Amino acid sequence: MKEKIQKINILYLLGYILGPALFCAICYTICYFCFHDGGTGAVMTTLVPTILAAIWWIFAGSFIFKKKTKELEARFSKEGYKRNHTFYGRGKTVILDIEKGMMGIVFFWNPFESYIIPASRITKAWVDDGKMGSGFMEGSSRVSFLFTIDNDINVRVDTFTSNQRFRMDDKHILTAISKADMMVQSINLAKANFKSEKKSDTKSEKPAAEKKSDAKSNAKKSEQKK
Numbered sequence: 001m002k003e004k005i006q007k008i009n010i011l012y013l014l015g016y017i018l019g020p021a022l023f024c025a026i027c028y029t030i031c032y033f034c035f036h037d038g039g040t041g042a043v044m045t046t047l048v049p050t051i052l053a054a055i056w057w058i059f060a061g062s063f064i065f066k067k068k069t070k071e072l073e074a075r076f077s078k079e080g081y082k083r084n085h086t087f088y089g090r091g092k093t094v095i096l097d098i099e100k101g102m103m104g105i106v107f108f109w110n111p112f113e114s115y116i117i118p119a120s121r122i123t124k125a126w127v128d129d130g131k132m133g134s135g136f137m138e139g140s141s142r143v144s145f146l147f148t149i150d151n152d153i154n155v156r157v158d159t160f161t162s163n164q165r166f167r168m169d170d171k172h173i174l175t176a177i178s179k180a181d182m183m184v185q186s187i188n189l190a191k192a193n194f195k196s197e198k199k200s201d202t203k204s205e206k207p208a209a210e211k212k213s214d215a216k217s218n219a220k221k222s223e224q225k226k
Contacts, residue, residue, distance in 0.1 A: 101194020
């Protein structure tokens, strides 16, 4: 049975966003009823929770994601796969073993579930250069490579993002397109290698089955002669 890919864990997403907000609301309520005259208690139940919530929202997600990425890398190697390519995208990490045709992937909003899947589950992969506008306005602020898993799960991995638009011949855009193209080619190669490896395994099993049938027929012939 195929492992279902889930890009977003709704409970984690809601907990990550609403958890600190709920914590602050509780602390503010305590401050209102218990420390409405001010003092150290008021500071502890207003300023401190606000700072902690801000630290959580800014740093905690990245820390968890990086930690889970390292765990996926270790697991990928432990299971006997070689990390030919590891791409650290914004919110996604993609690992490829091109020779054995395997892919590892972990998502920012579902970090506690990492996936190692055969590249044959990738139905297509392509580059999006993000080109917009025409003439002197033509440019891009985002370059990505995308791939579809099991025909219905689209994954976009950015190789370049900016809050301003760059010309299509700018070195930032050209480098990003080159990276995206390299990853697409690697994914397709891994996919082809997995299929060819599967075919070779099937061929190697076939002679064994033929030998068994030959042995049975030879046994029958010898019995008939007797």
